[in-house]
Amino acid sequence: MKYYIIAGEASGDLHGSNLMKALKHKDPQAEFRFWGGDLMKAQGGTLVKHYRDLAFMGFLEVVMNLRTILNNIKFCKEDIQKNRPDILILVDYPGFNLRIARFAKELGIKVVYYISPQLWAWKEGRVEIIKKYVDEMMVILPFEEDFYRKHGVHSHFVGHPLLDAISDLQEISIEKFKSEHGLNEKEIIALLPGSREQEVEKMLEIMLSVRSYFKNYQFVIAGAPSLPKEFYQKYVDDNVHFVSNKTYDLLRCSKAALVTSGTATLETALLNIPEVVCYRGSKISYAIAKRLVKNINYISLVNLIMDREVVKELIQNDLNTKNLVEELNKIIAGEKREQVLNDYNLLREKLGGKGASEHAAEVILKV
Secondary structure, eight states: OEEEEEEOSHHHHHHHHHHHHHHHHHOTTOEEEEEEOHHHHTTOSEEEEEGGGTOOOSHHHHHHTHHHHHHHHHHHHHHHHHHOOSEEEEESOHHHHHHHHHHHHHTTOEEEEESOOOTTTSOGGGHHHHHHHOSEEEEOSHHHHHHHHHTTOOEEEOOOHHHHHHHTOOOOOHHHHHHHTTOOSSEEEEEEOOSSHHHHHHHHHHHGGGGGGOTTEEEEEEEOTTSOGGGGGGGOBTTEEEEESOHHHHHHTEEEEEEESSHHHHHHHHTTOOEEEEEOOOHHHHHHHHHHOOSOOOSSHHHHHHTSOSSEEEEGGGOSHHHHHHHHHHHHSSHHHHHHHHHHHHHHHHHOOSOHHHHHHHHHHHO
């Protein structure tokens, strides 16, 4: 069968690659054409566009790059029409993917959505688009199934694919990791500033402002595969290091982490590393988002799934050196650290076991 997959971000590349692996196992004749990244490319098939050419952060940035986005949508429609896949698989990335869903459905192509857009947070009206143009919706968060049922849309809770990715990891030696990456003997505080250039520059500046308060630790930046190594060199010094494309290994060797809001907050939790969640956008983007988002008390997936504060979120003006130092100290040692680790166990129970990619592949083949 011919599969056309669209993933527009780093997290989508990870989940898309695991789904491709599961589909190949169940469908030996699988042919893939996709928008994604290096992880999907490693599974074989044709990479049409890399996600680094697609991801724009915030409302203002989207407006500034509107021509590029519209050209990408036009090109995608032409490519789908030319190659005529048996099934279109959309991975999150709703602003782009919901437009493509309508186009593909009108061509008579089956449309499956894997990893729901966060319609429960904002733009709830998009449920009607999904009702009309998506044949199957597969969700990875337990509460999303109830959300779609409320709106008369049948969905499948397939489990969270991060559990698959993490369960396959081999044991790691902290000493060996430090040696291989030129790190010293100090314990590590990991910095996960995001995957987009403008986001990383903004977040690293504030994250690194705490260095002088933690002289007994070394800070290690998790480099995004979408950005060149040279981009990070201006941040590196004797006590600030950089590791490229080894985020999971870095986290597993760390005492604690400062993490930009996004999928990485859940990855960090599932790897059992206490974290502080960080977010700061442009004033315009944040003001618009605050008006549009409703009925949501948290921004991190960890807290959203648990429906209470498990990890501290420092947002916009609250994200400053004083608050970062205070919260980081709490999770390095003491009662707060133990509470977070206990809550992580409950989080894993809520997400269920591994096998999300296999379950999703089964649903797709039935379609």
